[in-house]
Amino acid sequence: MKMFRGKKVLGAIAFAAALFSSTAIMSTALSSSAMAWTLEEAAQPYKGTSIKAIFLDRPGYAAAIKLLPEFEKKTGIKVNYEIVPYENSRERQVLDFTGGGEIDVVLTDVVWIGEFAGNGWLEPVKTFTDDAKLADPKLKLDGFFPILLESFGTWGDEVYGLPFDNYSGLLYYNKCTLQQAGFDKPPATWDELLNVYGPKLTDQANRKYAFALQSRRGETQSADSFMRVLWPFGGSLLDDKFKSNLNSKESQAGLKFRQDLMKIMPPGIVDYDHAEAVNALAQGNVAMITEWSAFYSTLADPTKSRITDCLAVATEPAGPAGLKPALGGFSLGVNAQSSDAKKAAAWLFIQWVTSEEMAKPYVEAGGVSGRTTIYKDADIQKRYPFVQPMVASWDGGVPDFRPRFAEWPELSEVIAEWGTRMMLGNVSIEDGAKSIGAKVEEVLGQAGYYKGDKPLRK
Structure with a gap:
């Protein structure tokens, strides 16, 4: 009996050794x-x-x-690009999708993912990651910030794009101007920005203002201005049943706060897009702006900015609901209608430009990578002061800062129209919110959200 047990043990050891050897060989091969x-x-x-x-x-x-020549030299693949104003970029791509056009690398905003993926215009990333000839073993999807991969590249349970140009809303400020007014740090809350810093930093006679909130009619108004003030005050566009939440106490408080900001912002703020807000700070005409992390390189460029030595960055101010910064950005995906050769070539470019290997060159060239590892680099943290507040914002940001569904573009137009009317004082905050809410519910009702035809979240 003992001998039998010994033989079993020896046999088990031999089997384990063989298995280990086989696994080692396979591992080495892989x-x-x-x-x-x-x-x-x-x-x-x-x-x-x-x-x-x-x-x-x-x-x-x-x-x-700037980095494209390296890719083209390595691959022999030519990457042509068309530079389109943001406000026209969705329409430009939709026309291409429906007309069987020429775009192979698709730029997808966080609020377009539902429309683009839902209509079958984006090729699932799995098509390429399952192909050993195309998939870089070092791709590491888990190397992206989870909030970015989820918000910008994922619809349902499928990944359709890789985070490329991704933003957190940050507070950029002129520390010299603040110091001259007696402040040794930026405002920690929106209330401080308006009621403590605002009066001391606003000098209308000399056209100097405390703050500028980009609010041009269009997606800038609906997302960068209107939505930005809802979350910090505990409000939201919709409740958990996709009904309007704009007349809630919290949402009304946020919208009223935005109206109060008008007294410390430049006249004509409703015509300010990103370029105008960034330039106002860069030229010393405003003391603070809340803008995307991607604009740090512009503000730090001495050929474009007069305040490079005085530029400082912090997280967006907190509201009564806490730190709820704006979340924005894009993913790069492959057009499902492109030829197989162009799909493969497009994927290789996307995989390369968003890779961990290219993260540092991309940041050094003025981009904002969606990779986690690059921001642990002590040199990067020291050279780019926007990194730490941006990472803090991404770690605790707002995944649904703007609802990610196919109907957003239509709703954005409604919000932009009535949001602008509110800021101009042509309609009260309450009535404007009711008008937006009614139209939102009409659109979503027609789309089947209240009949159970569509999931409330994806």
Whole structure:
């Protein structure tokens, strides 16, 4: 009996040894395979292929353009790009999708993902990650900030794009101006910004203002202005049943606060887009702005900004509901209607430009990477003061800062129209909120959200 047990033990040991040896061989083979993968080899079948991307006139895209020659040299793939104003970029792509056009690299805003993925215009990332010839073993989807991959690249349970040009709302301020007014730090809350800092930093006679909130009619009004003041005050556009929440006590408090900000902002603020708000701070005409992290490189550029030595960055101010900063950004995905060769070439570009390997060159060229590792780099933290407040915002941000569903573009137009009327004083906050809410519910009702035809969240 003992001998039998001994034979069993020896047999088990032999089996484990064989299994270990087999596993080691497989592991070595896989490791060798992973080490053998190169961008150059993966791109060889697509050498000479031309693809087209949609870019914006923003620092992150200028950074990508600076890096493009390296990709083209390694792969032989030509990346053409069209620079489109943000306000026209969705329409430009939708026309391309419905007309069977030429765009291969799709730029998807956080609020377009439902429309683009829901209509089958985006190729699932799985198509490429399942292909060993195209998938870089070092891709690491879990290397992106979860809030970014979820918000900008994912619809349902499927990933359709990789985070590329991603933003947190930050407070940029002129520390010299604040110091001259007696402040040694930025406002911690929105209430402080308005009621403590605002009066001391506003000098209308000399056209100097405490703050500028970009509010031009369009997506800038609906997202960067209107939505920005809801969450910190505990409000929201919709409740958990997708009914309007704009006339709640909290939402009304946020919208009223925005109206009160008008007295410390420049005249004509409803015509300010991002460029105007950034320039107002850069030229010393306003002391503070809440803007996207991507604009740090513009404000830190001495050829574009007069306040480079005085520029400082913090998280957005907190409201009664706590720190609820704006969340924005884009992913890059592949057009599902492109040819197989162009799909592969587009994927290789997207995978490369958003990779961990390219994160540091991208940041140094003026972009904002969605990768976590790059922001642990002590050198990057020291050179780019926006990093720490941005990471703090992403770690505790607002995933549904704007609702991610296909109907958003239509709702955005409604919010932009009535939001502008509110700021101009052409309609009361209460009546404007009721008008927006009624139209929102009409649109969502027609889309089937209240009949159970569509899920409330994706």
